[in-house]
Amino acid sequence: MNRATMIEDTAARWIVRQESGEWSAEDDAALTAWLDEQMAHKAAFWRLRHGWAAADRVGALGFQTAAPRSRARRGWQAVLRARPRAIGAIAAALAVTVGIGTTLVRSPTGFGLGHIAQEKASPSASAPVRIQTPVGVRQAIALRDGSRVELNTATVVRTAARDQGREVWLDKGEAYFDIVHRPDDPFVVHAGPRTVTVLGTRFTVRRDGDKVTVAVLSGRVRIEDASAGTGTRSAVIGQGDIAYAQSHGTLVALAAPARVEAMTGWRDGVLVFDNQRLGDAVADFNRYTNRPIRIADPSTADIRIGGTFQIDNSAGFLDLLQSAYGLKVRSDANGIVVEP
Amino acid sequence: MVDDRQLERWFCEEVLPLEASLTRYLRRNWRTAEQIMDIRQDIYEAALTGGRQELPANTPGYVFTIARNILINRAKRERIVQFEHYADMESVDQGVDLSATDRHLDARDALRRAQEGIERLPPRCREVVRLRKIEGLSTREAAARMGVGIDTIERQLVLGIRAMADAMLGGAGKIRRGGAASTGKARRQ
Numbered sequence: 001m002n003r004a005t006m007i008e009d010t011a012a013r014w015i016v017r018q019e020s021g022e023w024s025a026e027d028d029a030a031l032t033a034w035l036d037e038q039m040a041h042k043a044a045f046w047r048l049r050h051g052w053a054a055a056d057r058v059g060a061l062g063f064q065t066a067a068p069r070s071r072a073r074r075g076w077q078a079v080l081r082a083r084p085r086a087i088g089a090i091a092a093a094l095a096v097t098v099g100i101g102t103t104l105v106r107s108p109t110g111f112g113l114g115h116i117a118q119e120k121a122s123p124s125a126s127a128p129v130r131i132q133t134p135v136g137v138r139q140a141i142a143l144r145d146g147s148r149v150e151l152n153t154a155t156v157v158r159t160a161a162r163d164q165g166r167e168v169w170l171d172k173g174e175a176y177f178d179i180v181h182r183p184d185d186p187f188v189v190h191a192g193p194r195t196v197t198v199l200g201t202r203f204t205v206r207r208d209g210d211k212v213t214v215a216v217l218s219g220r221v222r223i224e225d226a227s228a229g230t231g232t233r234s235a236v237i238g239q240g241d242i243a244y245a246q247s248h249g250t251l252v253a254l255a256a257p258a259r260v261e262a263m264t265g266w267r268d269g270v271l272v273f274d275n276q277r278l279g280d281a282v283a284d285f286n287r288y289t290n291r292p293i294r295i296a297d298p299s300t301a302d303i304r305i306g307g308t309f310q311i312d313n314s315a316g317f318l319d320l321l322q323s324a325y326g327l328k329v330r331s332d333a334n335g336i337v338v339e340p
Numbered sequence: 341m342v343d344d345r346q347l348e349r350w351f352c353e354e355v356l357p358l359e360a361s362l363t364r365y366l367r368r369n370w371r372t373a374e375q376i377m378d379i380r381q382d383i384y385e386a387a388l389t390g391g392r393q394e395l396p397a398n399t400p401g402y403v404f405t406i407a408r409n410i411l412i413n414r415a416k417r418e419r420i421v422q423f424e425h426y427a428d429m430e431s432v433d434q435g436v437d438l439s440a441t442d443r444h445l446d447a448r449d450a451l452r453r454a455q456e457g458i459e460r461l462p463p464r465c466r467e468v469v470r471l472r473k474i475e476g477l478s479t480r481e482a483a484a485r486m487g488v489g490i491d492t493i494e495r496q497l498v499l500g501i502r503a504m505a506d507a508m509l510g511g512a513g514k515i516r517r518g519g520a521a522s523t524g525k526a527r528r529q
Contacts (some may be wrong), residue, residue, distance in 0.1 A: 002374070002375075002377070002378050003375045003378060003381070004378040004380070004381035004382075005377065007381065008381075008502055009375075009498060009502070012497075012498040012499075012501045012502050013494070013498055015498045015501055016479070016494050016498055016501065019472070019478075019479070019497075020478060020479045020480075021478040021479070021480070038385075039388045039392075040384075040385040040391050042344075042347075042348075042380060042383065042388060043351070043381060043384035043385050043387075043388055044384075046348050046351050046352060047351075047356060047384065047505065047509070048501055048502065048505045050356055050505070051356070051504065051505025051506065051507075051508040051509050052354040052501045052504055053509075054450065054454075054505075054508040054509075055449055055454055055457065055458075055469075055473060055504035055505065055507070055508050056473060056475045057451055057454040057508075058454045058455070058457075058458050058469070058470070058474060058504075093352045242448075244448070249455075251447055251448075251451050251452065251455055252451075256448075259448070289497075318489075330364050334501055
């Protein structure tokens with residue numbers, strides 16, 4: 001074993017002992033003495049302590065690991081028993097879950113579209129309704145129950161027929177929901193394999209294939225994996241939280257209000273990037289245009305960028321790439337190409 | 341003199357966030373992968389020793405300059421490095437530019453690292469890390485829960501701490517197991 005590994009191993013043992021719950025003043029003195037022996041000891045110990053503390057974030061993961069797990073059941077129980085931060089929410093969700101989910105409670109007033117903005121054909125109040133926005137167009141719709149839905153670019157949403165409960169299917173794209181709270185009649189958004197049950201709130205749901213992102217502006221929502229077998233996996237998130245659901249599990253980012261705000265910038269016609277890969281930023285812009293921007297090579301796509309840009313002014317964005325990052329921008333038949 | 345508290349804070353907030361790009365830089369410029377960790381450790385040691393006198397104004401520049409000097413010294417010592425390695429090292433400034441972007445990890449990246457890190461752990465180690473980080477069990481409680489000895493839990497935790505720290509700092513989260521040589525070193529001495 002080389003020197004660095006040996007020191008790291010010893011440093012890790014100190015951390016284990018320190019966390020064991022049986023730490024004495026003598027131990028503390030012994031640790032200090034070890035640390036003072038060599039700067040290399042401090043480097044290893046501080047590094048591990050810092051990194052290990054950062055790993056506390058696993059507490060916020062309400063996820064099912066992708067790797068096959070022999071004791072999946074037990075793993076899940078472990079999550080249920082976890083600390084309040086991660087788990088109180090889930091326990092509460094389980095309590096609330098009773099009676100909702102796939103069994104729908106009937107709404108006394110019925111549920112469907114009240115009116116549709118932008119001159120869409122007015123649907124018969126009782127039929128299921130499908131609304132689609134073209135690329136680059138945003139549209140707000142009002143639901144019969146007083147809730148409001150704003151559709152972002154290239155989005156397809158369907159609502160349940162009247163008397164079928166408060167349900168919306170997000171087939172594609174992104175939508176913002178401002179939902180009237182009714183304790184006995186939950187509002188459910190289906191996004192592919194994910195079900196978002198609303199507990200009275202404002203939030204956005206974005207769907208890219210199997211990937212579903214939910215950001216909450218106020219209130220709480222529960223996200224369930226509808227494709228899960230018998231054991232339902234769910235996570236409840238609240239104001240300022242974001243859930244990223246993919247086929248193998250759901251990641252929850254707690255208390256990220258700035259990020260939530262950035263993710264809802266489209267409602268004001270802006271895209272907000274905070275240290276994002278250029279490749280991802282461009283993909284975001286491309287959702288709004290039929291003349292996509294392409295990046296010529298992978299290393300350019302990895303450049304990090306930040307800033308707020310008008311959605312309909314990609315020229316300003318491209319100017320910045322040119323002036324601030326020295327990238328070349330040119331047009332061709334298929335769209336715009338960004339080159340190093 | 342910079343006191344330990346300040347030094348540790350600077351190390352954690354300014355130096356460690358550079359770890360991912362520093363490691364990439366070392367991989368690019370050093371061909372023996374097994375030595376990367378040793379070299380990185382030397383760099384940290386030198387950075388702390390220098391930082392104790394006075395914290396540098398430009399930490400990335402400072403760290404990568406140390407990295408370059410250490411690589412050159414090692415190369416001279418080993419007499420096996422070809423000339424182009426020196427030429428490559430002139431490109432250190434580029435490494436610094438790239439590294440600056442690594443420092444603003446948002447919560448999303450950190451969560452992704454946590455998830456990837458825990459998924460890469462061997463099953464038993466993962467269970468021990470879960471019990472500690474998610475359930476908050478002590479070593480003794482974890483041993484009782486899993487029906488194994490305290491030694492086993494401690495051994496798995498050592499691996500878990502090293503792997504998760506590496507993952508959170510942007511590494512692959514894969515660590516080489518320490519041999520029996522160091523076992524018990526931090527135990528009662």
